[in-house]
Amino acid sequence: MAEALLTLDALRYDAGERTLIRDVSLRIEAGRRTLILGPNGAGKSVLMRLMHGLIEPSAGRILWNGGSGRPAQAMVFQRPVMLRRSVLDNVIYALDLAGVPSAARRARALDVLERVGLTALADRPARVLTGGEQQRAALARAWALRPRVLFLDEPTASLDPGAAAEVERLIRVIADEGCSIVMVTHHLGQARRLADDIVFVDAGRITEHTPVTEFFASPRSAEAGNYLRGELSWT
Incomplete structure (x- = not known):
């Protein structure tokens, strides 16, 4: 089994009386391009901010390198500051x-x-x-x-096709140099092009974590299947 870069263990995040992330456990391997998909309001960006350490979980643990310490990391947002x-x-x-x-x-x-x-x-x-x-x-x-890991929150959502293609090219180059990629996107074509693995989030839960080819060929969860068919769930 490949090295675990990041492990989430029974993670929960509450905002006031609302639970935005519910009992999430996830293992992300080093050197992979992991793309996070899901409907609007599913908790994708909140999950990424938890991983990056911008916000603290209400419960559960986040372990880097099996607990040996957080690696060098960076984050790029949809609208750069x-x-x-x-x-x-x-x-x-x-x-x-x-x-x-x-x-x-x-x-x-x-x-x-x-x-x-x-x-x-x-x-x-x-x-x-x-x-x-x-x-x-x-x-x-x-x-x-x-x-060692780069987080990207919908980095091409506001860009025209040419600019988006150039950003995708650069993401591949960065990944090819050994940097692990964790990225939120709504763009299914982009997910096909960039991902090694797909994490599907719905209503604050991970319903699927699978290699990209398997995800698009035969999604394992009803939520992911509905999403791919355009039958969106609303949260």
Whole structure:
């Protein structure tokens, strides 16, 4: 069995009197591209924020590397937050926060900007970039941290097809360098293209965790089957 990067054990998350995540147990293997699918309001983004540590569970445990400690990780959101500074300085600032020595920051930032095709825009204010350019800048900022796992919350939802295709290409490149990918998407075609494994979430529960080919060929849960047929559940 492959190495477990992340294990969720009986996870629950409450927001006031509402339970958004219910008794979720999940094992994510290192080096895989895991995509999270499910209807609106199912709890996909909440689950990802729990994994990343942005919010704390109400009950249950989150174990990294079998309990040996949280690896380097980064997260990219649907709408990237760009600081009021240049594209280059956005990346350098993230490296500064991560404790990267000052002598290494500029070279590392320029390297990732070249890899995402933004060298020519390095000195431009990040907030004037197009949506696709901003998302590539956000990927560069995350990639520069050299994460072992990268979380992505619908990173192409607001992009045109060309910009979305470029973001998908970069995700593949990052994954091919050994970074595990955990990503929320509503786009079934994107899930087919990018995923090794699918996690299906419905009403705060995981109803299916299976290899991508099996998920689309023969979903095991009624909820996933209904979703693929367009018979959405509403929560």
